[in-house]
Amino acid sequence: MSDDPLPKRVNLFPQLSVVVPVFNERDSVIPLVHEITSALRDRTRSEGGDFEIVYVDDHSRDDTLSVLLALKVHVPELRVIHHDAQSGQSTAIRAGVKAARGAWIVTLDGDGQNDPADIPRLMQKRIGADGSTKLFAGWRINRQDSGSKRLASRWANVIRSRVLRDDTPDTGCGIKLFEREAFLDLPYFDHMHRYLPALMQRAGWQTISVPVNHRRRNAGESKYNNLNRALKGMRDLCGVAWLIKRSKRAAVQEV
Numbered sequence: 001m002s003d004d005p006l007p008k009r010v011n012l013f014p015q016l017s018v019v020v021p022v023f024n025e026r027d028s029v030i031p032l033v034h035e036i037t038s039a040l041r042d043r044t045r046s047e048g049g050d051f052e053i054v055y056v057d058d059h060s061r062d063d064t065l066s067v068l069l070a071l072k073v074h075v076p077e078l079r080v081i082h083h084d085a086q087s088g089q090s091t092a093i094r095a096g097v098k099a100a101r102g103a104w105i106v107t108l109d110g111d112g113q114n115d116p117a118d119i120p121r122l123m124q125k126r127i128g129a130d131g132s133t134k135l136f137a138g139w140r141i142n143r144q145d146s147g148s149k150r151l152a153s154r155w156a157n158v159i160r161s162r163v164l165r166d167d168t169p170d171t172g173c174g175i176k177l178f179e180r181e182a183f184l185d186l187p188y189f190d191h192m193h194r195y196l197p198a199l200m201q202r203a204g205w206q207t208i209s210v211p212v213n214h215r216r217r218n219a220g221e222s223k224y225n226n227l228n229r230a231l232k233g234m235r236d237l238c239g240v241a242w243l244i245k246r247s248k249r250a251a252v253q254e255v
Contacts, residue, residue, distance in 0.1 A: 014050040016040070017102030017180070018119070021092030022068075022110035023058040027219035029067045032108070033075055035116040043120050052077050054100050055110075056092040059083045090193045097183055105183065107193075109174030114138065115213035122177040125210050134182040134205040137168060137197055138175035138212040156233055160195075163241050168197040168209055175212055187243060194233070195240045202247050 018036055022029065033053060040051045055078065057065045068080045081099055083092065097105050106122065108114045122136045129136075157170060171194055178196065186192070186199045197207045 012101065014052045014102045016051040016104050016106060016123070017097075017100030018051060018053045018106045018108060018116075019056065019093060019096035019100060020053065020108050020110050021056045021058060021089050021096065022060065022064055023086065023089075023092075024060045024062045024064060025110040025219070026060070026062045026064040026067045028110060028112040029055070029064060030071060032110065032112050032116070033071055033078060036108070036119075037075060037077060039116040039119050043123075052079060052101060054079045054081065054096045056081045056096040056099075057083065058088070058092045059086040088190055090188075090190050093193050094184075094188060097180055100180060103180055104177060105180050106177050107174060111217050112219070113215050113217055114173070114175040115215060118175055118210075118212040119177070121212070122175070122210055125208060126177060129208060130206070132204075132206045133208055134179045135196060135200045135207040136177040137171065137207060137209050138173035139170045139209040140173050140214040141211045143214055160198075160233075160237055163237055164195070164198040164244065166198040166201055166207075168207065170209065171195060171197055173212065173214075189236075189239065191233075191236045195236065198240055198244065202244050204249050 018040070020032070020036075033055075036053055053075070055068050057068060057080065059082070065080070065082055068078070072078045072080055079099070081095055083095070087095075093107055096107075104126070106119050108116065118138065122138070125136050126133070157168075157172070160166070160171065161168065176196060178200070182200065182203065182205055183196075186196075186203060192199065197209075200207050
């Protein structure tokens with residue numbers, strides 16, 4: 001097979017880019033990539049589009065990067081980006097979105113807990129929505145995390161929803177579909193990926209929550225614990241509330 005990083009049979013302007021940030025997820029890479037291709041190859045091509053998969057390795061300490069590069073030879077849709085220093089999930093997502101060629105982006109967590117089979121469901125919701133809806137956020141109805149993690153997440157969502165009034169039951173779900181241009185126009189900061197519905201609404205766009213599947217982690221370890229998530233979350237929540245309060249929008253037309 002050719003060593004060309006973008007084989008000719010891959011569309012240079014795909015309909016969809018799947019962005020997956022990873023840090024020390026070597027055992028999840030191969031099964032998740034195969035699930036993504038199984039979910040999208042037939043569907044996107046039958047609808048006249050195409051897709052790419054953009055993995056962003058956030059300077060993993062294991063051999064995640066080596067696994068990705070070996071897999072890239074066999075999966076023409078796969079592109080691999082590597083951070084020279086660990087930068088965090090939000091930075092990895094933004095790097096992947098900036099590198100993406102698709103006008104629409106799907107994000108997935110790299111641990112395999114998000115189900116790629118839900119991507120077509122999000123795409124179908126977009127077809128039925130109006131043009132002002134720029135984000136379709138996954139909503140984990142049946143969480144497969146530990147009891148303490150579910151409880152902490154439930155309280156965090158309640159507090160966030162009351163402060164930001166974003167009408168979103170689950171902003172922590174990693175699977176989301178959004179317009180690339182709208183995302184790159186949002187203010188960037190660490191942990192911004194947890195506040196995408198509120199930030200999109202601040203920019204004047206509509207958002208929709210879509211029920212999705214959630215699975216147990218079968219490999220690797222969680223990168224967060226309840227305490228550090230809570231401490232950083234409260235600081236970020238105050239910052240996002242300030243951004244919303246200080247935002248101004250004006251209709252613009254060329255004359």
